[in-house]
Amino acid sequence: MLVLVNQRRAAGAVCGGTPYAPVGPLVMNANLRTAARGHSADMAARNYFSHVSFDGRSYVDRILGAGYTLSGILSENIAAGQWAPDVVVDAWMASPAHCQNIMNGAFKSVGVGYAFSVASTYAFYWTQDFGGS
Numbered sequence: 001m002l003v004l005v006n007q008r009r010a011a012g013a014v015c016g017g018t019p020y021a022p023v024g025p026l027v028m029n030a031n032l033r034t035a036a037r038g039h040s041a042d043m044a045a046r047n048y049f050s051h052v053s054f055d056g057r058s059y060v061d062r063i064l065g066a067g068y069t070l071s072g073i074l075s076e077n078i079a080a081g082q083w084a085p086d087v088v089v090d091a092w093m094a095s096p097a098h099c100q101n102i103m104n105g106a107f108k109s110v111g112v113g114y115a116f117s118v119a120s121t122y123a124f125y126w127t128q129d130f131g132g133s
Contacts, residue, residue, distance in 0.1 A: 001085040001112045002028055005102055005128075008093060013103050016096025023105035029131060032111025035059075035066035036127040039078070040113035043127075047120040049080045063129050072108075072132020075101045080122035088126045106132055 006025040013020050039053065039062055046054045053062060059076035068074075077098045082088035092098035101107070113127040 001089065001114075001128075002026065002110065004085055004089045005110070008089065008102060013093060013099055015093075015099030015103055018096075018100075020100075020103035023103060024108075026107060026110040026130075029068065029109035029111050031066045031068035032063060032109055032129040032131055033113065034111065035062045035068065036076075036111040036113030036129045037115075038062065038066070038113065039076075039127045039129075040115040040125040043078075043080070043125040044115035044117035044120050044123075047117070049078065049122060049125070051076055051078060059129060063131070068131055069133065070131075073104075073106055073130075074132070075104070075107070075130045077101050077126075077128040077130075079126040081124055082126065083124050092128075101128070101130055104130070108133055 012022040079088045107130040109131045111129045115125045
């Protein structure tokens with residue numbers, strides 16, 4: 001997923017009619033990855049789809065709780081139902097708000113989470129957590 005997202009960032013994009021120039025690559029951050037993996041796993045296990053955790057925590061709460069040192073802005077993309085990384089990246093790029101997160105040059109790091117549960121509504125759950133450092 002990191003390779004796919006960085007390819008899109010390098011190419012530039014149009015998000016909701018607004019053109020975005022190419023931006024530098026994201027680097028994987030272990031703390032953001034922990035937050036993203038935890039959220040995807042929680043959504044799959046508890047069968048919900050939301051930026052707000054089942055226990056009421058926001059993505060900011062989860063990211064900081066995973067040990068990420070705040071530097072700049074934070075954001076999150078989530079998706080459910082897409083079975084492969086390229087399919088979910090295509091879906092995010094077709095959504096203006098998700099595309100804007102991917103193309104935001106203020107984000108320098110990312111963490112990606114994925115979980116699967118056949119017993120859940122969407123089966124496949126994806127989370128991208130973005131940070132400024």
